[in-house]
Amino acid sequence: MPTSKSQPFRVIQIGFGSLGQHITSSILKRDNLELVSVVDASPELANKPIRELLQDDIDSDVTIADDLSSVLDSTKADIAIVATSSSLEVVGPTIEECLGSGLDVISICEELSFPYQKKPGLAESLNRVAKQNSKTVVGTGINPGYLMDLLPIVLTGPCQNVDTIRVTRHMNSSHRRPSFQKKIGTGMTNQEFRKNIDEGKITGHVGLVESIQMIDAALNLDLDEIEELPPEAIIADSKITNSFATVEKGDVLGLKSVGVGRRKGEEIVTLDFQAYAEATPQYDEVIIEGLPRIQQRIEGGVQGDHGTIGMILNLIPIVINESPGLKTMKDIPVPRNTMRFWKEE
Numbered sequence: 001m002p003t004s005k006s007q008p009f010r011v012i013q014i015g016f017g018s019l020g021q022h023i024t025s026s027i028l029k030r031d032n033l034e035l036v037s038v039v040d041a042s043p044e045l046a047n048k049p050i051r052e053l054l055q056d057d058i059d060s061d062v063t064i065a066d067d068l069s070s071v072l073d074s075t076k077a078d079i080a081i082v083a084t085s086s087s088l089e090v091v092g093p094t095i096e097e098c099l100g101s102g103l104d105v106i107s108i109c110e111e112l113s114f115p116y117q118k119k120p121g122l123a124e125s126l127n128r129v130a131k132q133n134s135k136t137v138v139g140t141g142i143n144p145g146y147l148m149d150l151l152p153i154v155l156t157g158p159c160q161n162v163d164t165i166r167v168t169r170h171m172n173s174s175h176r177r178p179s180f181q182k183k184i185g186t187g188m189t190n191q192e193f194r195k196n197i198d199e200g201k202i203t204g205h206v207g208l209v210e211s212i213q214m215i216d217a218a219l220n221l222d223l224d225e226i227e228e229l230p231p232e233a234i235i236a237d238s239k240i241t242n243s244f245a246t247v248e249k250g251d252v253l254g255l256k257s258v259g260v261g262r263r264k265g266e267e268i269v270t271l272d273f274q275a276y277a278e279a280t281p282q283y284d285e286v287i288i289e290g291l292p293r294i295q296q297r298i299e300g301g302v303q304g305d306h307g308t309i310g311m312i313l314n315l316i317p318i319v320i321n322e323s324p325g326l327k328t329m330k331d332i333p334v335p336r337n338t339m340r341f342w343k344e345e
């Protein structure tokens with residue numbers, strides 16, 4: 001792990017959507033990181049200078065490229081950040097191309113956070129390509145990637161016994177990016193919400209199953225059934241307006257999604273995710289029934305977009321120094337703030 005000040009880590013940002021733009025701004029503001037390129041598939045963004053699109057007043061000469069291959073051929077970088085899609089089928093080829101060009105990769109693709117059970121073939125392929133190129137790939141984020149998986153795993157450290165784990169995330173989604181509020185159905189009628197969820201036009205939260213699988217693998221819980229219950233709409237009992245939408249009484253504020261892991265019919269892990277406009281109070285809570293019993297509540301919750309970006313920035317030095325292969329958050333050294341870590345030539 002580098003500790004002395006030398007060179008910044010050179011970063012390519014892939015995906016310049018809602019989150020990609022914030023990640024880009026945050027990279028530019030961090031002294032130990034250097035943004036060398038931004039790539040996005042959208043034709044509307046091609047060749048545009050990022051300083052014209054970023055909300056922050058930022059001085060950068062970087063323009064958006066639409067052809068990843070030519071960027072990889074012409075740019076010397078250490079790592080790529082991939083923020084394009086929740087689907088591993090979609091991000092897989094992009095990640096493999098980056099690994100093949102000698103870059104480590106961090107992605108916030110939810111399905112990458114623990115891909116071994118849902119997408120074993122893709123996981124095996126990513127692991128093989130990473131090892132062939134002596135590089136590392138990790139899926140991270142605030143959730144999945146931290147609050148509902150790594151955090152409860154770490155909290156079991158002092159437990160002599162663990163009987164059950166319950167994690168609740170109760171979030172006011174009015175403070176989240178518009179693409180998040182859209183995917184949880186804010187402003188839809190209940191009927192539109194059901195139809196959009198059933199047709200896969202909105203996804204709700206993605207990652208509960210991956211988080212339970214990661215906890216199971218980390219603690220050898222021997223779960224024999226992992227189930228994600230259908231998302232439930234949370235309905236407004238009065239009209240509310242936020243910066244994203246006006247929600248009429250009876251329409252959808254957001255959703256509740258629950259994932260459970262069972263052993264012989266007994267519920268061992270429960271993840272309860274609730275995100276809706278004007279939810280109060282906000283908190284993230286882990287309750288471990290065991291010896292000792294542990295109850296940890298983060299009052300106010302962790303703001304998800306800031307937290308996701310923090311996870312990415314902080315993981316850059318850790319992933320660059322990690323041994324090759326496909327890794328998950330339970331496999332790598334403890335995440336921590338790394339703003340004072342530099343690359344050693």
Ligand SMILES: NC(=O)c1ccc[n+]([C@@H]2O[C@H](COP(=O)([O-])OP(=O)(O)OC[C@H]3O[C@@H](n4cnc5c(N)ncnc54)[C@H](OP(=O)(O)O)[C@@H]3O)[C@@H](O)[C@H]2O)c1
Pocket residue numbers: 014015016017018019020039040041042043083084085086087094108109110140141142143144145177179180308
């Ligand atoms: N793990 C976590 O905690 C966490 C947290 C936050 C977000 N996420 C996930 O991160 C992803 C990005 O979020 P977002 O809100 O920024 O989404 P977004 O606003 O839809 O942005 C995605 C951007 O990537 C572009 N893109 C798609 N495929 C591409 C490719 N192959 N190469 C280059 N660019 C490509 C899209 O272009 P087009 O519009 O032309 O398709 C779009 O500009 C989402 O799937 C989200 O669920 C995970």
